[in-house]
Amino acid sequence: MKPLILVVDDEPDIEELFRQQFRRDLRGGRFALQFASSAPDALDFMESARDVSIILLLSDINMPGMSGLDLLRRVKAVRPDLPVIMITAYGDDATRRQASADGAAGLVPKPIDFRELRGQVDTLLGALDAPT
Numbered sequence: 849m850k851p852l853i854l855v856v857d858d859e860p861d862i863e864e865l866f867r868q869q870f871r872r873d874l875r876g877g878r879f880a881l882q883f884a885s886s887a888p889d890a891l892d893f894m895e896s897a898r899d900v901s902i903i904l905l906l907s908d909i910n911m912p913g914m915s916g917l918d919l920l921r922r923v924k925a926v927r928p929d930l931p932v933i934m935i936t937a938y939g940d941d942a943t944r945r946q947a948s949a950d951g952a953a954g955l956v957p958k959p960i961d962f963r964e965l966r967g968q969v970d971t972l973l974g975a976l977d978a979p980t
Contacts, residue, residue: 851879851973852900856890856907856919857935869962870969878973879903887914891922902930903972906956906965909936909943917946924951931972935960 855866863883873879882897884890887907894902905923909916920932931953936943939957947955956965 850877850901851903852882853879853904853906853969854882854884854890854893854902856884856887856905856911856916858885858908858911860885862908865960870966873969879969886911887916887919887922890919894923894927902927904969905930905932907932907934909934909947910938917950920947920950920952933965933968 855862863881866881866883867874870879870881874881882893884893890905890907907916907919916934916936920934923930923932928951932951933954933956934947934952935956935958937958939955944955954968
């Protein structure tokens with residue numbers, strides 16, 4: 849089963865941007881990407897895809913309706929082992945502290961530094977490949 853990264857963002861162009869930035873990984877079959885345009889959509893996907901190996905959740909913080917921080921708390925309640933990285937255009941100290949307190953593995957500012965994000969993804973994939 850191919851590892852999957854779930855990306856949650858209400859911006860319509862985010863899917864194209866991620867597919868472009870990770871095109872070699874996607875073509876090579878290292879992992880798959882799934883996109884949700886809202887926190888409720890992400891929760892629905894996670895509920896219906898129990899047999900999918902989700903290795904990382906990337907979520908925007910500022911979304912209409914349920915925020916990314918609300919999503920983070922809900923996800924951590926049912927999947928405390930799932931790494932969640934928050935993405936935000938507003939990386940102030942209070943947001944960082946709240947995301948960390950709620951269990952986020954990291955906070956990536958917008959515009960996204962895909963080199964940094966790729967390093968975090970490579971670290972996760974390396975941990976999955978490591979012998980136990």
